[in-house]
Amino acid sequence: MQEFLQLVVSGLAAGGIFASLALALVLIYNAMGLVNFAQGEMAMFATFIAYALISRGMSFWIAFPVTLVLAFGGGIAIQRIVIRPVERAPVLTLVIITLGLATLVNGVAGFLFGYVPRPFESPFSSDTVGVLGVFISYRDLGVIGVSGVVLLLVYLLLQHTTVGLTMRAAAHHPEASRLLGVHVSWMLALGWGLAAAVGAVSGIMVAPVLLLEPNMMQAIIIYAFAAAVLGGIESPLGAVVGGLIVGVTVNLAGVYVPFVGGDLQLAVGLAIIVAVLIIRPNGLFGRASVRRV
């Protein structure tokens, strides 16, 4: 039982990381009906920026927000320069552009920083604390706490500010929003910026666990897809719940399902994607979509 609870808690920590990246995917999906395959690579690149800042002597807790601001600006720049000219293109074109963007960001990171995995110092101690007989590492608690705060901030921004309201309106009803004076194109750019910043959180949180290198996020993005699909790809809340479920499930499956072990955990993520798409394509929180043909 104790082992089980410990696995659940460390699964929640992993889930917080998946949830952040999944939320980034959902933000862009909502804004333009597009899965951004470059989201993981953008997060990886932001993590390298944080690494560069920290290795030049900046403290983690300053480098972290600075990186998020830079990632936000980078996300806006990508939308303005790469996405906006093809905004009205068919979705397949956009998908291929994000795939190209992923390769490009990966290559640039490799060129600038090299492919040698680097240790990324966690800001949290690896000591553990006993709570009701369960030993939890400060590291897991820290990751859960940081992800929780970031997700809460995004929620408050979207649900309780005027900017958030206009972003949601622009995403769902661009034509009607324009008639109400909403600058729809800028709202899409804001969505990209926000997604880049939230994704960067997942990169920075996962780097101490995985070692930092250009391919670091390639497994994480699969889990994030699983989380987003499980939650219903349109639902921010669904992304968070989906992330936590995927984190815990993968962790438990690695220990309790004999043949999964450490090697097949990624396959569990893929299995979740396939199972959700077959059994409940709209996910846990998605609305059934009706499309007239």
Added chain:
Amino acid sequence: MTALLELEGVHAGYGPTSVLHGVSLTVPEGGAVSLLGANGAGKTTTLRAITGGVHWSGDIRFGGRSLRRMHTEDIVSRGIAHVPEGRGICTELTVDENLRLGAHMRRDGAELRKDYDRVFAYFPVLKERRHLSASTLSGGEQQMLALARALLMKPRLMLLDEPSLGLAPMVVRAIFEIIRTINRESKVAVLLVEQSARIALDLSSHAYVLEVGRVAVEGDSDELKGNESVRRSYLGY
């Protein structure tokens, strides 16, 4: 009365298909003007041209200044509220959020609160349903929400595209009564597109009848109502 909105020889269309072939019309400050005509005559396209939703040539002036090459967002922020075909309600949002969306450009807190009170006096049902999803409203209530939201933009001109569409006659009468009040009391000019000519002519003082992208007839609303040949050939009643 001075002209608030002027269209002069406006041509417009969608890609290679041209819909308007030189439409000229005027809406005076605080006036009420109907734009009538059959399906496909170009009524909706005329409204869309005004708020920059289609490419056009000719000239469109609002408050004396040309709207040429302006973006929709900037046109509406000059004081034009466009309630489009199908009402443009954001069904993912609550009633209150839809209203806040209409008011999101306003920075005059005290005035805005008064406008909220006024809007809720016109449409008490919206106050009751404030916190419900807009998708739960009936067609008539959604039309009321669209009008309320447009009013909160503090417009000088409202463009209304078929407010009667799909509504029961009693609801239509109530809604037109409120449009009349808005026009008279708040001095908001109205350009009304309608299929049902009779109810539109009762509201407006002046009317234009479009036929395949051109103004076929124009005149005082009362005159057009009284003219039997116009009624038979263009208004269908």
